[in-house]
Amino acid sequence: MKRTLSFILILFLFGISIGVCQVPKKSLYTNFCSEKISIDGKFDEAAWKNVAIASDFVMIQPDNGKPQPKDSRTEVKVLYDNEAIYIAASMYDPEPNKIPRELTKRDDFGTADIFGVSINGFNDGQQYFGFYVSASGVQADDLYTNSNGEDFSWNSIWNSHVDITSFGWTVEMKIPYAALRFSSEKTQTWGLNFFREDKRNRFAYTWNLIDNKISNEATQMGILEGIQNIKTPTRLFFIPYTSFYYKSNPELVTKEFKLGLDIKYGINDAFTLDAILIPDFGQTTFDNVVLNLGPFEQQFMENRPFFTEGTELFSKGDLFYSRRIGGSPSTYPEVADNEEVIKYPKNVNLLNALKVSGRTKDGLGIGVLNAITNRAFATILNTSDQSERQEMVEPLANYNVFVLDQRFRKNSSVSFVNTNVFRESHFRDANVSALVFDLNTKKNTYKLNGDFKYSKVSEDKNIEIKRGINSSLYFAETSGKYRYGFGEQYISKDFDNNDLGINFQTHYHAFFGNGSYRILNPTKTFNSFGIYANLYSEFDNRTDRIQNANINININSTNKKNDYYGGGFSIKPVETYDFYEPRTANEQKFVTIPRFINFWTYISTNYNRKFAIDFNPSFAFVESKGRINYGFEIDPRYRFSNKFSLVYSFNFFRQNKNIGWIDTDADNNIIFARRDRVTYTNTLSGKYSLNNKMNFDLSIRHYWSYAVNHDILTLQDDGSLLSNDAYTTNKNSNFNTWNMDVSYSWWFAPGSQLTILYRNNSLLFERDFDSNFGTNFSNVLNTNLNQIFSISLRYFIDYNAIQNIF
Template sequence: MLFSSVVVGQKKTLFTKSTSEKIVIDGRFTEASWANADIATDFIMIEPNNGKPIAQEKRTEVKIIYDNSAVYIAATLYDDEPDKILKEFTLRDDFSVADHFGVLINGYNDGQQEFRFFVSAAGVQQDGMYTEAYGEDFSWDAIWDSHVEITHFGWTVEMRIPYAALRFPSEKKQTWGLNFYREIRRDRQQYSWSLLDRKIENESVQAGVLEGIENIETPTRLFLIPYASQYLYANTSQKTFGEFRGGMDIKYGINDAFTLDAILIPDFGQTKFDNVELNLTAFEQQFAENRPFFTEGTDLFNKGDLLYSRRIGETPDNLTVADNETVIDLPSTIKLINALKVSGRTKSGLGIGVLNAVSEKTSVHIKNNDTNTTRLETLSPLTNYNVFVLDQRFRKNSSVSLVNTNVTRNGEFRDANVSALVWDLNTKKNTYNVSGNIKYSYVNNHFDLEDKKGISAYLNFGETSGKFRHSFGGVYASDDFDNNDLGINFQTHYHGLYFNSSYRILKPNSVFNTFFANLNNYTEFDNRTGRIQSGYSRLNFNTTDKKNDYFGFGATISPLKVYDFYEPRSFNEEKFVMIPDNYNAYVYFSSNYNRKWAIDINPFVTKFNEKGRINYGFVFSPRYRFSDRLALIYNFTFNRQNNNIGWIAFDENDNTIFARRNRITYTNTLQGKYSINNKMNFNLNVRHYWSFVTNHDILTLQDDGGFTENTTYTENRNSNLNLWNLDLTYSWWFAPGSQVSVLYRNNSFLFSRDFSRQFESNLRDAVNNENLNHVFSISVRYFIDYNSVKNSRFYNSFTKPKTRERF
C-alpha cells in the first residue's frame, strides 16, 4: 500500500494522478486507477480532544484521481463497530444524526474560501461554502454525484465532483487547498486530515495541499435547467383556479474561474413560508431568504452587508390611499422578469461579482367607496436592481473589497445608490485582526427638494487565537444614511463603542467536553443630542458535558435609563421615549440528539425597574426519532409582556399616543419527515402563531420622554393576530440536479381588534375560516448538461455531416 500523504513546508500534501478510465460512482473502487492512487491518512481530532490522532480501528484512508471533467474521491472509513454507525435519512443539507465524510477544496489555495462537499452514512449530500468572515453557508447547492456502502469493516464513500462545481485559476499546473473531514456521530467526534487547530479561528488557512492536477482541458460548462410547474388555488370566498408556469435556469462557465447564473421567468411558488409575527416595533420584520437563486453562491455579494435580497420582488408598503378608498388587488410580491449573476476570481486573487435583477411594472386598482369608481395606480414601476463587487484577496488570509448597490426605478420614483469599502486584515500567524468598512449612501427622492446623502462606518480590532480572545471597536451612522432600497438598516444618527472578551477550553476536562464563556459590553449614543440609546453588559456560557448534553446560561444588565428615538414615530426626529434600566437572564438545555428522545428547554425573563413591568416566557421542544426514516419535532414557545409600553397612534392634535399594555404570544410548530431513501422525502411543517395585546392605560408622550395619562383617546387599539401555515411536501431527486416536488399548502391570516382570549377558539378560527387558502402544486426541474447532449447519438445524428451514397 502506497502512502503519499506527506508534509511539505509544514502542510500535508497529497499527490493525485490522472485517469482515462470511466469511473463508476458505486462506492466499491473496482477501477484499476484506484489501485495506484496515493493515500491520505493519519486523521486528527477537531472536537472534542483537539489534536488527538484517530484510533487505528477507526482509521480513514482517502484517494483522489482526476480526468478532464471532474475530480474523484474514494474514502474508506474503518469502524470497529459498523453495526453502530448512525445513518439517519434526511433532506439535503441536513446533517442530523448520522456519520459524515467530507472533502474541502480551495481551488486558489488562498486560505479564504472553501467549497465543502459532505456525504452521510445514509448517502445524503450536504454542500456549502466556507469563508473566514461568514463561516459555513449551506444555502449553496452544487450538482455532483456520490455513493456510500456500509461494509463489514465500516463504510466507504465515492464522490465525483465536476469542475463546474469548483473555482480555480486557468493554469496548466494546479495547486489546491485540500482537507478531509470525518464525523463519528455516536461519539460526537470530528476529525480532519490536516489539523484544524482550535487556537486559530480561520479554518481554511489550515488546509493541506493537493498537487498533481495538470494540463486539464475542462469541457464547456453549459447547463440548462428548464422547469414546469402547475398550481391549483382554492379559497372559500373565491372560485378554484389554476396557473401554469414555466421557465429556465442557465449556468454557463465563462472560464474555469467565472460563472454566469441566470433565471428566465423565475418561479418561487414552492419556497418555505415566512414566520410572520405581530410586529409592534418601529421597524419592519426581517425575513430569511428562501429563494435558491438568491442564496446560492452569494458570499461575494454579501460583502459589507449591503444586500438584503428580499427587497428584490418585495411588494412596497408606501402606497397611500384616502380614508374612503380600498386597494382591490394588492399582490403579495412583485414579479421578477429575470435575474442573473456573474462571479469568479482571477489568478491574482481579484474576485469580481455582478448581480442584476429586473422586476416588472405593477399597478393596482383603487376603489372609491363613496362613488363606487376605481382608478389605476402604479404600485411599483419597472425596477432594476444591481450589485457590483471587487474583492482583492492577499497574503492567504486578508482582503479588501469595493461594493456598490444600485436601484433604478423607471419614471419619477426614488432611486438609490450605496457604495462601501470593506477590509478584513489578519496578521501572518492569524493571531490578530483589523476589520471594518465605510459606506456612503445617496438617495434621489425626485419629489423632495434635496437629495439624501449619508455615511456609516465600522472598525474592529481583535485577537483571534488562543484560549482567551478579545476585541474592541466602534460604529457610526449619520442622520441620513439609508441603504434600505437594496439593504436593510434599522438605525441611523448614532455612534457606539464595544468591548468583547471570550474564553474557551481547547481540550476536554473532567467535567466538560466543550466550554465557552463570552462577555460583551456595548454603549450607544444619539449623534444629535448625546443621549444614551443603549448600554449593557452581557455574560453567557455555553458548555457540553461528558454525555454530550448542551447547557447554556446568559445574563444581561442594562443599568442605565436609555432613550429610544424610533418608537415615537414622529416627524419631530428628536422626540424620544425613556426606557428604564432592566435585567435579563436565560437558561438553555439541549439533550444529546443521538438519543431517540431529546428535548430543548429555554426559559427567559426580563425585569424592568418599573412597577409591574416584566417579560418572561419559555421554549419547550421535544423530538423523537422513531427510526432512521421517521422523526417528529414539536416546538412550543410562550412569551408574556406585562405592562409593556409602546406607541399606538397619533391623535387629532398630533400628540403621540402610547399605551401601557399586556401582550401574550403562543407559537406552536410541528415538523415531521419521512424518508423513503436518500433521494425521496416527505416533509410536514405546521405553524400556529397567536399573539394578542390589550391596552389598559392610554398615555400621552411628553417632551422629556415620560408620559401623562390620557383620558380623551377612546379608539380601540387592541390587537389580535392569528396565523396558520401548513406545508406538506414530497421531493424526489431522480437524477443529479433534477427534481420532482409536490406541495400542498394551506394558510390563513386573521387580525382583529375585538377578540376572545381562549386558545381553542383562536385555533379553531385560524383553521376554519373563509380566508383559509389552499394551494396544490407540482414542479419538475430537469438538469441538462450540454456535453452529455453534444455526445449523444441523437445530437450527432443531426450534426454530423452526411456521406454521399454511391450508385
C-alpha cells in the same frame, strides 16, 4: 486614540503574530486517470491501486489534536481526469453494525456518520467548497468563507455512492470541475482537507489539523498536487422547469401553469453566469410572520434558491438584502376622502435576474447581480359612485449589485461594493457604495476590520438628493483561550440603504467591546466550555443622549455525554432614550426606557438518542412597577427509526405592563399604551425518508399573539408618559397566522427534482377578540383559509451530454 490606532496599523503592516505555532501543512499527490471510474463504492479500477493515500487523521472535536485510533482510521485516495476529480474514502469502524445511518433530505444529516472533502482551487486560504456524504448516502455541499462561515444554501451537481462493509463503510465521489472554481494554470495547486464525523461518539476528525486556537479554517487546509494540463469541458447547463398550481379560498378558485428556465454558464474555470428567465418561487418555504408592534419592519430569511446559492461575494459590506427584489411595493397610494384602497399587491413580480461571479488567479473576486421587476398597481374604489381606478405603486425597476474583492496574504481582503436601484418615472432612486477591509496577521492571531459606506437617495427625481454615511472599525485578538475585541460605529442621520439593503437605526455612534475564555481540550467534566462577555453603548448624534447600554454574559458548555448546557444574563444599568419608538419626524421626541435585567438558561440533550429535548426559560425585571417579562421554549423530538422522526416546539412569552406606541392623534400628540402582551407559537415538523433521494416532509406553524391596552398615555417632551383619559380608540391587537406544508420530493437524477406540495395558510387580525386559545385556533382555520396544490418538475441538462448524443 490616534496613537492606539497607529499602533494597531503598524501591528498589521509588519504582520506581528504572538503565541501560535503553525502546524506544517500535509501534502497529497494525485494521478491522472485514463480509464472510466464507476461510482459504486468498490474502488476496483486499476487506477486506484497506485495512488497515494491520505491518512493519519487528527481529532478537531472534542480533543483537538489527538490522533485518530488505528481501528477507526480513515484512508482517502484522489484521482483526476479531464472531467472531474474522484475521491475514494475508507472509514474503519470496530463495530460496523452500530454506524448511525439516519435517512434525511439533502443538506441535512440528522444522526449519521459523515465523510467530506473541502477543496480550494485557488489555495488562497480564504474559502473552500465542501462536499459531504452521510453513511446513509445523503449528500450535502457548502461554500465556506472566512466572513460567513459555512453556507449550505449553495448547491452543486456531483455524484457519490456509499457501501457498508465488514470493516466500516466506504464513499466514492465524483466531483465535476463545474462544481469548483480554479485558475487556468497548467499546473494546479489546490487547498485540500478531508473531514470525518463519528456521530456515535461525537468525534470529528480532519486530515490536516484544524487548530481550535485559530478561528480561520480555510487557512488550515492541506495541499493537493499533481493536477496538470487538464482540458475541462464546457460548463453550460440548462434547467428547464414546469409547474402547475391549483389555488382555492372561500371566494375564488384559480389554476395556473408555468414554464421557466435557469441557465448556468462557465465563462471560464473561475467565472460563472447564472440566469433565471420567468422565475417561479411558488414552492419556497413560508415566512414566519409575527405581530410586529415595534418601529421597524420584520426581517425575513431568503428562501429563493437563486438568491441564496453562491452569494458570498454579494454579502460583502452587508448592503444586500435580497428580499427587496420582488418584495412589497415601495409606495402606497394617496386617496381622497371618498376613496379607499380595495386591492394592494403583496409582492412585485420578478421578471428576470442574473449574476456573474468568480475570481482571478491573482485573488480578485468580481461579482455582478442584476434583476428587473415589473410594474405593480393598486385598485382604488370611489365610494361615491362605486367606480374604480388603478394607480401604479411600483414602477419598472432595476436592481444591481457590483462587488470587487481583492484577497491577499491568504487571509485578508479589501472590497468595494456598490448597490443601485433605478425606478422609472418620478419614483425613488438609490445608490450606496462601501469600502470594506478585513486584515489578519500572518498567523491569524489578530484582526482589524471595518468599512466606510456612503448612500445617495432621491425620493423624487426632481427633489434634492439625501446623502449619508456609515462607518465602523473593529480590532480583535482571534486566537488562544482568552480573546478580546473592541470597536466603534458611526451612522449619520440620512444614511439609507433600505432600497436594496436593510438598516433600522441611524443618527447614532456606538462603542463596544468583548472578551471570552474557552477550553481548547476536554476536561474531566466538560467536552467544551466557554464564557463570553459583551459590552455595548450607543449615543444619539444630535443630542448625545444615550440610546442603548448593555452588559451581556453567556456561558456555553457540553458535558461528557454530549448534552449542551448554558445560560446568561443581560443588564441595562442606566436609563436610555429611544428616538425611534415615537414614530415621528420631530428629532427632539424620545421616550425614556428604564433599567432592566434579563436572565436565561438552556439545556439541549444529545440528539443521538431517540428522544431528545431542548428547554430554554427566560425571565426579565424592568425598573417599573409590575413590569416583568417571562417565557420558555420547549422542543421535544423523537426519532422513531432511521426513516421517520418528529419535532414539536412550543414557545410561550408574556410581557406584563409593556409600554409602546399605538397612535398619533389629530393634534399630533404621540399616544402610548401600557399593555399586556402574550405570545404562543406551536410548530410541528417531521420527515419520512423512503431512501436518500425520496422524502416526505411536514411543517406546521400556528402563531398567536395579542396585546391588550390597559392605560393610555401621552408622550411628554422630557420622555416621560402622562395619563390620557381622552383617547378612546380601540388599539388592542390580536394576530393569528396558520401555515401547513406537506411535500414529497424526489431527486430522480443529479440536479433534477420532482416536488409535490400541498399548502394551506390563513391570517387573522382583530381589534375585538376573545383571549381563549381554542377560539383563536378555530377562528384562524375557519377564516379565509387559502389552499394550494402544486407540482413542480425541474430537469438538469448538461450541454456536453447533449453534444455527445448528437
